[in-house]
Amino acid sequence: MNLEFTAEDNAFRAEIRAFLEENYPKDITERLGAGEEATKEDYVRWHKILAAKGWSVISWPVQYGGTGWTPTQKYIWNQENARIDALPLISFGVAMVGPVIYTFGTPEQKAKFLPGIVSGDVWWCQGYSEPGSGSDLASLRTRAVREGDHYIINGQKTWTTMAQHADWGFFLCRTDPDAKKQEGISFILVDMKTPGVTVRPIILLDGAHEVNDVFLEDVKVPVENRVFEENKGWTAAKFLLAHERSGIAGVARSKRGIDKIRQIAGTEFADDGGKLIDDANFRRKVAELEIDLTALEYTELRSLAGENAGKGPGPETSILKIKGTEIQQRVTELALEAVGHYGAPYFRGFPNDGDNAHPIGPEYAHHAAPRYFNVRKTSIYGGSNEIQRNIIAKMVLGL
Amino acid sequence: MDFDFTEEQTMLRDMVASYLSDNYSFDARQGVIKSGSGFRPAVWTAFAEELGILGASFSEDQGGLGGGAIENLVVMEQFGKALVLEDYLGAVVVAGGFIRHSGWSGGPALAEQIIAGSAIPAFAYAEPQGRYNWADLKTTAKKDGGAYVLNGHKAVVVGGPNATHFIVTARTSGGQRDAAGVSVFLVDKSTKGVVTRDYPNIDGPTASEVYFENVSVPTANLIGQEGKALPLVERVIDEATVASMAEACGVMEKLHTLTMEYTQTRKQFGQPIAQFQVLQHRMVDMFIQLQQSISMTYMATMKIDSEDAVERAKAVASAKVQVAKACKFVGENAIQLHGGMGMTEEMAVSHYFKRASLLRYLFGGEDHHMVRYETLSFGKAK
Numbered sequence: 001m002n003l004e005f006t007a008e009d010n011a012f013r014a015e016i017r018a019f020l021e022e023n024y025p026k027d028i029t030e031r032l033g034a035g036e037e038a039t040k041e042d043y044v045r046w047h048k049i050l051a052a053k054g055w056s057v058i059s060w061p062v063q064y065g066g067t068g069w070t071p072t073q074k075y076i077w078n079q080e081n082a083r084i085d086a087l088p089l090i091s092f093g094v095a096m097v098g099p100v101i102y103t104f105g106t107p108e109q110k111a112k113f114l115p116g117i118v119s120g121d122v123w124w125c126q127g128y129s130e131p132g133s134g135s136d137l138a139s140l141r142t143r144a145v146r147e148g149d150h151y152i153i154n155g156q157k158t159w160t161t162m163a164q165h166a167d168w169g170f171f172l173c174r175t176d177p178d179a180k181k182q183e184g185i186s187f188i189l190v191d192m193k194t195p196g197v198t199v200r201p202i203i204l205l206d207g208a209h210e211v212n213d214v215f216l217e218d219v220k221v222p223v224e225n226r227v228f229e230e231n232k233g234w235t236a237a238k239f240l241l242a243h244e245r246s247g248i249a250g251v252a253r254s255k256r257g258i259d260k261i262r263q264i265a266g267t268e269f270a271d272d273g274g275k276l277i278d279d280a281n282f283r284r285k286v287a288e289l290e291i292d293l294t295a296l297e298y299t300e301l302r303s304l305a306g307e308n309a310g311k312g313p314g315p316e317t318s319i320l321k322i323k324g325t326e327i328q329q330r331v332t333e334l335a336l337e338a339v340g341h342y343g344a345p346y347f348r349g350f351p352n353d354g355d356n357a358h359p360i361g362p363e364y365a366h367h368a369a370p371r372y373f374n375v376r377k378t379s380i381y382g383g384s385n386e387i388q389r390n391i392i393a394k395m396v397l398g399l
Numbered sequence: 400m401d402f403d404f405t406e407e408q409t410m411l412r413d414m415v416a417s418y419l420s421d422n423y424s425f426d427a428r429q430g431v432i433k434s435g436s437g438f439r440p441a442v443w444t445a446f447a448e449e450l451g452i453l454g455a456s457f458s459e460d461q462g463g464l465g466g467g468a469i470e471n472l473v474v475m476e477q478f479g480k481a482l483v484l485e486d487y488l489g490a491v492v493v494a495g496g497f498i499r500h501s502g503w504s505g506g507p508a509l510a511e512q513i514i515a516g517s518a519i520p521a522f523a524y525a526e527p528q529g530r531y532n533w534a535d536l537k538t539t540a541k542k543d544g545g546a547y548v549l550n551g552h553k554a555v556v557v558g559g560p561n562a563t564h565f566i567v568t569a570r571t572s573g574g575q576r577d578a579a580g581v582s583v584f585l586v587d588k589s590t591k592g593v594v595t596r597d598y599p600n601i602d603g604p605t606a607s608e609v610y611f612e613n614v615s616v617p618t619a620n621l622i623g624q625e626g627k628a629l630p631l632v633e634r635v636i637d638e639a640t641v642a643s644m645a646e647a648c649g650v651m652e653k654l655h656t657l658t659m660e661y662t663q664t665r666k667q668f669g670q671p672i673a674q675f676q677v678l679q680h681r682m683v684d685m686f687i688q689l690q691q692s693i694s695m696t697y698m699a700t701m702k703i704d705s706e707d708a709v710e711r712a713k714a715v716a717s718a719k720v721q722v723a724k725a726c727k728f729v730g731e732n733a734i735q736l737h738g739g740m741g742m743t744e745e746m747a748v749s750h751y752f753k754r755a756s757l758l759r760y761l762f763g764g765e766d767h768h769m770v771r772y773e774t775l776s777f778g779k780a781k
Contacts (some may be wrong), residue, residue: 373601
């Protein structure tokens with residue numbers, strides 16, 4: 001047992017920190033800090049900076065553009081990114097379809113698709129969930145029918161994150177309707193510009209447009225866009241769900257969230273006229289949150305130590321998902337509580353019209369309620385926390 | 400002892416429910432929000448004329464129906480179920496409370512206008528720095544001959560954009576947080592120097608930042624005694640808190656009903672998800688939270704007219720601790736059990752959740768009221 005990072009780890013951290021300070025666009029920090037939302041251009045710009053350095057796909061095998069970093073180094077990378085609130089790279093290419101392609105794809109598929117993911121030139125989206133298939137994903141009904149050297153795809157996908165920006169999508173489609181649920185599914189790559197693909201926005205409760213319905217109507221896709229064997233797509237899908245769970249706990253970002261709460265509470269007043277951070281009840285809640293987060297951090301570090309020793313992440317990563325999302329939700333709840341009356345105004349309802357003489361609350365309050373509402377999704381998506389508990393019951397406890 | 404509503408109260412409830420069912424569909428409500436308004440004049444006119452509810456809680460000699468807190472509870476619970484946007488809380492519960500408890504000479508005339516629907520006061524009590532301490536006031540009122548001159552900034556005045564008047568708390572003497580020196584004024588919104596910046600709240604109603612820039616208010620508009628109005632303000636806010644809890648109960652009942660309906664329709668793994676025991680227990684716990692909240696809201700409603708200020712305050716504080724916690728539990732779980740659908744703007748459940756989340760903190764959340772309760776029970780913590 002040893003909690004120390006090695007001298008090499010510390011040198012690595014210093015290198016990462018220097019790189020981020022030098023290269024992360026300051027204007028993005030400023031705009032996002034002022035409450036603006038990140039644009040597609042912001043994501044792509046940062047991706048390209050990282051790609052130039054060779055750090056856009058850090059977890060990939062070196063031959064495809066990865067870094068060869070140890071799990072501890074990747075952990076440090078995540079920590080340092082969170083420390084400056086750097087934009088995360090969009091995961092659909094880097095963390096999802098990329099690993100599926102280099103693991104299951106043909107040499108032609110690797111040559112065609114991996115470079116665009118590494119460079120950030122191609123934006124991917126994920127076509128998994130359907131209106132009738134959420135937690136029970138394997139019940140999906142989107143059909144791909146083979147006609148010569150093409151598939152004709154018909155169906156509907158939903159909750160497709162940032163499909164409005166996507167060049168390509170990876171879709172789970174049923175290719176054998178008579179097979180048992182998980183069998184008979186294929187993993188197919190679709191050019192989003194193909195005729196018959198329609199993306200329709202879904203507006204979330206905080207007013208944000210992050211997710212979409214994707215309608216597929218007689219979409220004609222060459223058979224060479226299928227990854228892995230026909231009817232074996234579930235293997236690729238499962239691989240993807242288990243892959244790159246590191247960072248799922250969001251420890252470093254929750255730490256940043258708590259730092260922000262401390263800042264807000266150091267500005268806001270409590271009922272007694274003192275600072276909110278000196279209020280016994282409020283600081284108790286912040287302290288409880290920090291302690292819960294510390295427990296999660298060390299649970300994650302134990303899992304990381306296992307990975308360093310060559311054991312792959314197991315179903316206990318469900319612990320990280322459950323606790324990580326619960327903590328993220330509590331961070332936003334506490335931020336909403338901290339801003340008091342100014343949690344109510346809806347910032348999308350008062351676009352900055354330059355009326356600085358009559359401000360509507362402090363800037364840090366504008367996103368408090370929307371974030372609290374928005375992060376409800378984290379205990380729903382990626383396998384709801386109820387499903388995660390089922391996984392632990394079955395796979396870990398053997399119940 | 401009984402917890403039954405009188406025949407008149409039951410009629411009032413049914414009448415309001417029936418009107419809202421005909422005129423206040425979810426789609427109609429969303430249309431009002433999208434139009435940028437938080438208010439339909441025709442609805443307010445119907446409240447005044449067709450339903451007569453604006454006078455339900457006013458005394459008969461003021462032209463009302465002689466009701467009180469229970470009538471407000473009945474109305475607010477229905478408003479919660481329909482997510483009514485119009486500010487009955489400020490215009491009737493708060494304004495009516497100030498008129499009833501202050502003996503203010505201008506009261507009867509204002510009551511008459513409120514009941515008729517021609518005066519719609521909004522309550523300007525919160526300040527950017529004050530959190531839930533109603534005595535923490537930077538807004539000042541200085542006597543100048545036959546008038547008071549108001550200066551200051553009131554935060555998040557719900558109903559502000561459609562109000563005709565503001566009921567304003569201001570400091571006439573003393574330090575920023577002193578109990579002594581608090582006064583209350585009625586300010587006509589059209590008075591010179593009243594500046595408003597309007598916006599929607601995230602849960603649907605509209606609100607304003609209200610700035611007073613050397614606003615001259617006649618001395619006749621002083622409600623209650625100069626500098627001694629804090630107990631009056633606290634009493635009225637307690638009444639408003641109780642009414643808002645009744646609204647929260649209506650909101651939570653809908654959250655629970657919608658969740659029950661959805662989970663019995665939504666199928667995964669070949670069965671309605673309501674068949675899963677883990678979800679059944681969650682819905683049972685939501686139901687228990689709702690029932691406990693209704694019980695506490697009734698308790699507080701029945702004690703709100705007590706002349707014992709401590710008993711009254713403890714009743715309200717204890718009830719709000721329960722209701723605030725329930726707003727979180729019922730709201731968050733309603734979304735969780737709806738899954739992705741609960742996250743969408745198009746589903747009513749997300750709007751009930753947003754309302755519940757803000758009602759949780761309105762006039763102070765569970766921490767504020769827990770401290771109040773502890774202090775009233777045990778004295779100040781050392």
